[in-house]
Amino acid sequence: MIKLTPRYTKKGGIDLTALIDLVFLLVVFFMVSSSLGKTSSIHVTVPFAKNSGESQSASAIITVDSDNKIFLNDSPVNEEQLEQVFSDNLERLQKDTVLIRGDESSDYGVIIRIMDSLSSVGINDFTFSTSVLK
Numbered sequence: 001m002i003k004l005t006p007r008y009t010k011k012g013g014i015d016l017t018a019l020i021d022l023v024f025l026l027v028v029f030f031m032v033s034s035s036l037g038k039t040s041s042i043h044v045t046v047p048f049a050k051n052s053g054e055s056q057s058a059s060a061i062i063t064v065d066s067d068n069k070i071f072l073n074d075s076p077v078n079e080e081q082l083e084q085v086f087s088d089n090l091e092r093l094q095k096d097t098v099l100i101r102g103d104e105s106s107d108y109g110v111i112i113r114i115m116d117s118l119s120s121v122g123i124n125d126f127t128f129s130t131s132v133l134k
Contacts, residue, residue: 044103060093062126064102068110079110082117090121098126 044063063071070077077085086093098118102111118126 044101060089060096061099061101062114064100064106064110064114066103066105068107070110070114079113082114083120086117086121086123090123093118093123094125098123099129100126101129 044065061073063074065071070079070082072085072089100111100114115126118124
């Protein structure tokens with residue numbers, strides 16, 4: 001008796017093509033949907049403004065929280081050493097606009113002292129962060 005065997009035998013296995021496509025789509029989805037912007041760890045409630053301008057990119061962000069503590073890019077800064085800190089970072093601060101984020105309950109005098117310290121070291125390009133009133 002002649003034993004016939006088929007030329008092509010089906011081998012058991014898992015087709016990974018669909019799995020690879022799914023993983024690729026998930027990676028692309030999370031890359032697109034995640035924010036790559038720099039977010040601050042300091043919570044500040046900025047005041048509202050009707051006519052707020054376009055948001056600008058800033059290399060330096062000065063934050064004043066509700067307790068009147070001052071932060072330069074999330075690093076605490078002593079108010080008495082503002083001019084020294086600004087002059088130490090002068091090259092970086094002059095490259096781009098300096099953004100001042102002040103809490104709506106912070107002391108107005110602290111903001112003025114920050115502006116005065118920036119002007120005294122030669123930085124006159126700064127702006128304030130506000131929320132848009134809808």
